[in-house]
Amino acid sequence: MIAAATDENIRNAAKIIAAGGLVAFPTETVYGLGADAMNPIAAAKIFEVKNRPFFDPLIVHIPDMSWVGRLAADIHARAAELMKAFWPGPLTIVVKKNGTVPDILTAGLDTVALRMPSHPVALALLRYAGTPVAAPSANPFGYLSPTTAGHVEAQLGGSIDMILDGGPCSVGIESTIIRVDVSGITLLRAGGTPVEAIESVAGKISTAENSPAPQAPGQLPYHYSPHTPVKIIEDISEAVQPDSGLLSLYRPEDVKKFRSVEVLSEKGDLTEAAAGFFNCLHNLDAAGCGIIYALKLPEEGLGRAIMERLRKAAAKPI
Ligand code: AMP
Ligand code: MG
Numbered sequence: 001m002i003a004a005a006t007d008e009n010i011r012n013a014a015k016i017i018a019a020g021g022l023v024a025f026p027t028e029t030v031y032g033l034g035a036d037a038m039n040p041i042a043a044a045k046i047f048e049v050k051n052r053p054f055f056d057p058l059i060v061h062i063p064d065m066s067w068v069g070r071l072a073a074d075i076h077a078r079a080a081e082l083m084k085a086f087w088p089g090p091l092t093i094v095v096k097k098n099g100t101v102p103d104i105l106t107a108g109l110d111t112v113a114l115r116m117p118s119h120p121v122a123l124a125l126l127r128y129a130g131t132p133v134a135a136p137s138a139n140p141f142g143y144l145s146p147t148t149a150g151h152v153e154a155q156l157g158g159s160i161d162m163i164l165d166g167g168p169c170s171v172g173i174e175s176t177i178i179r180v181d182v183s184g185i186t187l188l189r190a191g192g193t194p195v196e197a198i199e200s201v202a203g204k205i206s207t208a209e210n211s212p213a214p215q216a217p218g219q220l221p222y223h224y225s226p227h228t229p230v231k232i233i234e235d236i237s238e239a240v241q242p243d244s245g246l247l248s249l250y251r252p253e254d255v256k257k258f259r260s261v262e263v264l265s266e267k268g269d270l271t272e273a274a275a276g277f278f279n280c281l282h283n284l285d286a287a288g289c290g291i292i293y294a295l296k297l298p299e300e301g302l303g304r305a306i307m308e309r310l311r312k313a314a315a316k317p318i
Contacts, residue, residue, distance in 0.1 A: 026166030032135030090192025
């Protein structure tokens with residue numbers, strides 16, 4: 001089921017996708033569950049396997065710029081500028097779609113979300129498949145995202161055709177999603193490309209909190225949740241329940257009271273913290289704790305994306 005990402009296995013994976021099957025594959029953000037984006041029946045299987053609601057549109061992954069013109073109706077100059085600055089990489093750009101894009105990918109919206117990933121295995125797979133690949137995270141809808149092939153196998157192993165193993169994901173959290181249209185640039189989801197980096201190219205961007213039509217999973221009431229309840233705390237003294245787990249940026253002094261502790265970055269580096277974030281939560285979820293306490297992180301750089309995910313995880317009803 002898990003296959004090392006050799007050239008031969010990537011070619012086989014591409015054949016599976018071209019034939020309408022499902023392949024989990026590594027990207028720099030998280031592992032994706034890929035299907036031929038131009039084949040609505042193949043794309044429908046993604047929703048079925050993930051138990052994902054059809055109102056939640058999929059990101060379309062492309063290997064080169066030629067596909068932008070083949071999928072988008074028109075490209076705003078600012079979108080083109082951002083593609084040039086951040087692709088390939090963890091930035092998804094929502095643009096007006098053209099008539100060739102199947103409605104199932106876009107939940108009936110007149111826009112499509114495009115991304116060119118930077119992971120060499122993902123790019124090779126897209127090139128060999130010869131078609132854009134729709135791919136959300138390879139996990140059941142609402143659960144922790146997978147950052148290793150083992151995470152995918154544990155959650156979806158029985159129901160997909162192949163898992164390409166390219167090692168742990170380097171960025172570790174999903175792409176940042178922005179929409180670019182005549183009204184400007186709107187952040188729909190914080191993610192692997194820091195907002196500060198986008199603003200250094202494009203100037204101030206607005207956030208979807210102020211936009212009338214929320215459209216990203218980060219805007220659903222809860223998401224990214226482990227089975228164990230999560231509580232965000234500002235100080236370790238707030239962790240009062242016995243048998244608890246702790247997720248922390250730094251290693252705190254007193255860890256004896258916890259059943260299990262996961263440190264995101266010994267040196268407090270937020271990029272390193274993002275890379276290990278989901279794996280740390282997978283570990284805490286497996287440790288049999290009654291609750292996972294998460295110590296607040298600074299909301300700058302990738303800390304903003306991590307905190308967005310922690311708030312969604314903590315919002316799950318117990
Ligand atoms: P993921 O579940 O990580 O694959 O992210 C997919 C998310 O991209 C969806 O939940 C949407 O919120 C966002 N997205 C995809 N297509 C569109 C679109 N056309 N307009 C707005 N957001 C989109
Ligand atoms: Mg997801």
